[in-house]
Amino acid sequence: MKTLLYSVPFLLIASSAIAGSCPQWTVGDLVIDAAWSKATIGDARPGIIYFTVTNTGAEADNLTGIATPAAEMPMLHETVVTDGIASMPHAPAIPVPANGSVSLAPGGYHGMLMGLTAALAKGDTFPATLTFERAGTVEIEVAVEALTAREPTCRQDAS
Amino acid sequence: MPTRRQLILGTGGILALAAGTLALGAWRSRSGVAPAPPSADLPLPLTAMSWQLTSHLSARVGPGDWVGRPALVFFGFTWCPDVCPTTLMNIAGWLEELGSEADKLTIALISVDSERDTPEVMSEYVAMFDPRILGLTGSPEEIALTAAEFRIRYEKVPRDDGDYTMNHTAGVFLFYPDGRFASIIDFHEDPQFAVPKIKRILA
Incomplete structure (x- = not known):
């Protein structure tokens, strides 16, 4: 079941990654792009999800939830550094500005995957469902990069 | 939410106070007559430190082992999903930019998660x-x-699912070869300032 879940989307994504551009998903006025994760050492450590949301509309939205079969407890977090100390509070609503974009990226907003159902390996993909306050829900495919990756290997379209 | 954050900051303050007192005590006990007391928030010189830790190669290491070479030191834990890998990748970028000069550096990640980070896990x-x-x-x-x-x-923060995470100081500390503290590269520091700071301890 798990193999099927991971391998089928992988083939689809792999072809588009080789082609260059990152796959995109659209819901309402929002475009989700550059969805990636990092390989984990085993399944005990939390995994991570990063992506970019671009809002082509004139009304702001909020990203309020994330779900995925890859983890028992996925949650939106933000890395915050206060007085030099890093913490990762829950981010109940990540603002997506009108005619603008927000990036979930290393050192800032991210989806944290607690209770991974399996270790994530480079080259895997897994589905994730994002919930926006206005635009609703959209399912995306997240590509797993190396643990040492700084960005997705696909080319992110200018947004 | 604000309550939780206040709680975290409050506990952090107490920890810092405890840390300062401990350090001051350790420092005083070694040097008979104390000169000016060290600043409350800057690291001691390596030559005034007394810690002993175990490396990922299971060797005992102390601050004296680092004197003679410039050092780059940061704190983290291997269960850390965002901050620590990001810091490690920033460091990788700086090392790349420094080229072979970077080989002169002692570079150390010190875990704040004794419970999970054994030498084997660190390795x-x-x-x-x-x-x-x-x-x-x-x-x-x-x-x-x-x-x-x-x-x-640093502070252990329990999570809803029974697991825990760690809040910790995220900066990278730089020391001159003689052990003096040089500077801190902040977590969100512009990369263009990081490499010159490292070059100063390499000079």
């Missing part, structure tokens, strides 16, 4: 990054003393 983790990075860990007491001498703060 597995640092192997994923750069072979020049030394992973250090120790008992809760050893880590507490190290934190006190570096003036860093």
Whole structure:
């Protein structure tokens, strides 16, 4: 079941990654792009999800939830550094500005995957469902990069 | 939410206070007559530190082992999903920019998670990054003393699912070859300022 879940989307994504551009998903006025994760050492450590949301509309939205079969407890977090100390509070609503974009990226907003159902390996993909306050829900495919990756290997379209 | 954050900051403050007191005590006990007291929030010189930790190669390491070479030291834990891998990748970028000069540096990741980060776990983790990075860990007491001498703060934060994460000082500390503290590269510091700071300890 798990193999099927991971391998089928992988083939689809792999072809588009080789082609260059990152796959995109659209819901309402929002475009989700550059969805990636990092390989984990085993399944005990939390995994991570990063992506970019671009809002082509004139009304702001909020990203309020994330779900995925890859983890028992996925949650939106933000890395915050206060007085030099890093913490990762829950981010109940990540603002997506009108005619603008927000990036979930290393050192800032991210989806944290607690209770991974399996270790994530480079080259895997897994589905994730994002919930926006206005635009609703959209399912995306997240590509797993190396643990040492700084960005997705696909080319992110200018947004 | 604000309550939780206040709680975190409050506890951090107490930890810092405890850390400062501990460090000051350790420092005073070694040097008979104390000159000017060290600043409350900057790391001691390596020559005034007394911590002992275990490396990812299971060797005992102390601050004296680092005197003679410029050092780059940061704190983290291997269960850390965002901050620590990001810091490690920033460091990788700086090392790349410094080229062979970077080989002169002692580079160390000190764990604040004694419970999970055994030397074996540290070994597995640092192997994923750069072979020049030394992973250090120790008992809760050893880590507490190290934190006190570096003036860093850390705190275990329980999560809803029974697991826990760690809040910790995220900056990278730089020391001159003679052990004097040089500067801190902040977590969100513009990369263009990071490499010149490292060049100053290499000069």
